[in-house]
Amino acid sequence: MKLCMIGTGYVGLVSGVCFSDLGNDVVCVDKDKNKIDQLKNGKIPIYEPGLSELVIKNYKNKRLTFSSDLKSSVKNSDIIFICVGTPTKKKGSSADLSQVFNVAKELSLSINKFKIIITKSTVPVTTGDEIEKILSKKNSKNKFSVVSNPEFLREGEAIRDFTFPDRIVIGTNDKKSNKILKNLYSPLISKGAQYINTSRRAAELIKYASNAFLATKITFINEVANLCEKTGINVEDISIGMGLDKRIGSRFLRAGPAYGGSCFPKDTKAIISTADKFNTNLSVIKSVVKSNENRSNILLNRVYKILNNKIKNKKITFLGVTFKANTDDMRDSSSLTMIPALSKKGAYIKYFDPTGYKKEFKKFKNVSYVNSIKKSLDNSDLVIIHTEWNDFKSINFKNINKGKKFIIYDMRNIYLPSKIKSQGFKYYSVGR
Ligand code: UDX
Secondary structure, three states, X not given: OEXXXXXXXXXXXXXXXXXXXXXXXXXXXXXXXXXXXXXXXXXXXXXXXXXXXXXXXXXXXXXXXXXXXXHXXXXXXXXXXXXXOOOEOOOOOOEOXXXXXXXXXXXXXXXXXXXXXXXXXXXXXXXXXXXXXXHHOOOOHHHEEEXXXXXXXXXXXXXXXXXXXXXXEEEOXXXXXXXXXXXXXXXXXXXOOEEEEEOHHHHHHHHHHHHHHHHHHHHHHHHHHHHHHHHOOOHHHHHHHHHOOOOOOOOOOOOOOOOOOOOHHHHHHHHHHHHHHOOOOOHHHHHHHHHHHHHHHHHHHHHHHHOXXXXXXXXEEEEOOOOOOOOOXXXXXXXXXXXXXXXXXXXXXXXXXXXXXXXXXXXXXXXXXXXXXXHHHXXXXXXXXXXXXXXXXXXXXXXXXXXXXXEEEEOOOOOOHHHHHXXXXXXXXXXX
């Protein structure tokens, strides 16, 4: 099939490359010419394990092409995926849909034969209706079908999540489009993915409800972890004990810093805003957002307590600053709250991240990047394990720094407390 992905960000690029790997002809379109030129030269704008190899392989096979010409790319394709960003509006908390609607306007001028137009971007319920209205201004209704097909990719695991999805959700009442899309996804369905066909509005809401629920699960265990710290309980016992109940499930019950990234913070706010528009109070999700926003303060207060409130001139190391492992994404990472707060109180911060220097900390003069774990630990008073990279999972703290001792605050519960403590280190973790 001939596919066109509009937007070569996370969702568009990963889905486009994976669809081409399944044997489709895919053109990835972006109005950023520079990005398109880079992609043609095999340079990948995002860090995602395995993506580069797949881009190069399918580009060489000529199943994958890149273009900044939306019109001709759309004309030559049967299925168009809208994969542009839907960030939080600068003012307020609803999703900014300007990019989606701009694409819809451009699309309305390029429909030469029947096209299936799909929103893969995360869009609030009723956005498909709006897109349909825009397209109808210039085209008759039998020339297009607007479908919602939300994407559930996790950064760092995106190719695996595309190839082995738990479910494929197709939101449309149009039988013809459903048949074509079921056929497009048949290689994944035959490997076990569940395919469900719902109304377009339901598909739009499934995406937000899923992300909001996962965010709730994380926030729930983070709050339980606070109680565990006060009562001498290991939160991991709670996660295991709860998770074995099949109705609950064990995943997304890892306590840690505030959840971050490009989806959960923005999508929880956007679903609340959509519900408000429809006079519906999503009080649970509102509490989740509030609790998560306060999470960094709770962890920071623990840091202050660990250092007896003497932060000035303390040398603090951050191992990992991204919002999670296997990504270079800094969006809504809790390090963006913690590092400036500690720097403001006069601490000297060194950070090491496997994905390198981060411009986000440039303006803080007592915050510096170092290019190895060993250098980051030099003369440190407190080491904060902020992100769960594999690189940090078997550090020989005892020998790495000539036996010098420092305090360790493991915000991801990577290490066994007894093991680290037996090596003579003061060790703190989350909810245990
Ligand atoms: C998420 C959804 O999982 C994905 O389906 C959706 O399409 C996009 O948003 P992503 O943001 O890439 O994916 O990361 P995810 O692995 O879900 O983690 C999000 C945040 O939750 C991270 O900050 C992570 O550290 C945190 N998290 C996750 C926890 O604190 N505990 C957990 O048990 C799981």
